[in-house]
């Protein structure tokens with residue numbers, strides 16, 4: 001279901017709780033909401049008002065991915081980059097790694113499977129932005 005975006009910093013600054021397999025409907029709402037917003041490539045659950053650690057993002061081919069409980073294990077080549085946010089007005093400069101290793105859960109047949117993957121460039125930047133959202137951190 002398409003949800004309204006939350007712009008209230010009091011909600012967005014609360015650290016998210018761990019997601020469970022019961023939260024599959026939240027992930028679907030995130031995918032539906034992301035698909036409904038032009039020019040949006042990523043979204044975290046608290047941006048639709050659910051304080052659970054779930055993020056969705058579109059890769060460069062436009063395919064959407066869901067990550068439950070994403071954590072950045074390692075980052076390389078930090079640089080300052082300009083960044084903007086769907087639920088925060090001004091563009092700011094933040095430090096982001098160009099390459100990251102991420103641990104997350106994937107929902108497969110009703111159970112979480114732990115995954116680890118490397119991401120580069122734009123995808124790495126989006127994931128770092130989304131992991132910050134999960135921590136209640138705003139750029």
Ligand SMILES: [Zn+2]
Nearest residue numbers: 085086087129
């Ligand atoms: Zn954001």
